[in-house]
Amino acid sequence: MGVQRGVQYVFRAANERLRTRLEGLTYRGRQPVICECSDPDCMEVLDLTHEEYTLLRDKGHFVVLRGHDTPAVESIVESRDDYDIVDKF
Ligand SMILES: [Zn+2]
Numbered sequence: 001m002g003v004q005r006g007v008q009y010v011f012r013a014a015n016e017r018l019r020t021r022l023e024g025l026t027y028r029g030r031q032p033v034i035c036e037c038s039d040p041d042c043m044e045v046l047d048l049t050h051e052e053y054t055l056l057r058d059k060g061h062f063v064v065l066r067g068h069d070t071p072a073v074e075s076i077v078e079s080r081d082d083y084d085i086v087d088k089f
Pocket residue numbers: 035036037038039042043044064065068
């Protein structure tokens with residue numbers, strides 16, 4: 001019982017941090033985008049402008065956090081400040 005409650009607090013704290021982060025991004029006119037790397041457990045959030053994300057999505061590209069690319073399944077098309085734009089094979 002005590003352990004379960006502790007886990008709930010961890011998730012609650014994580015959600016609060018995420019919400020605060022997302023609100024900050026929206027305020028700056030940016031769009032929070034979850035890292036699109038091949039790790040299904042990755043929940044890192046990148047902040048792109050809506051235009052940046054729409055443009056790369058229209059081209060069929062994906063966006064991953066720096067260092068999250070998997071050379072076996074994707075190649076880096078372009079490197080930005082703190083993220084890479086990749087093409088998946
Ligand atoms: Zn990732």
